[in-house]
Amino acid sequence: MPSMSSPRRVVPLVTAALFMALVWVSNGFFGYGIFIDALYYLSCARRLGAGYVDHPPLSIWWLRALIALGDPLPWLRLWPALAGGAVIALATRLCGRLGGSTRAMIVTAIATAGRPCCS
Numbered sequence: 001m002p003s004m005s006s007p008r009r010v011v012p013l014v015t016a017a018l019f020m021a022l023v024w025v026s027n028g029f030f031g032y033g034i035f036i037d038a039l040y041y042l043s044c045a046r047r048l049g050a051g052y053v054d055h056p057p058l059s060i061w062w063l064r065a066l067i068a069l070g071d072p073l074p075w076l077r078l079w080p081a082l083a084g085g086a087v088i089a090l091a092t093r094l095c096g097r098l099g100g101s102t103r104a105m106i107v108t109a110i111a112t113a114g115r116p117c118c119s
Helices: 005-029 036-046 059-067 073-097 102-113
Strands: none
Touching (some): 005 073, 036 059
């Protein structure tokens, strides 16, 4: 069984670094403001329907509830950042379950953090 001491220290650091980078970039560092897809989601949330073929079930209803809390833009950007961190943790855990060494788990965490983020 591989030693888990090193991945237990490195994986949270890589995950936190990715999360902070996504939050930093999404808070308008490049001055892009709100993306056109986010405007589409907000428009759908303001006009609720029984179902949308291009959205996951109940996601627009969830966004409508978040709009009631105030500015929806931080919420739109928080969930992808959290999902990115979860992907790193899951990929690293899968690597360990498949018998990967400590080095393999660290490389998996770093490689997963550097992947292109796509939906």
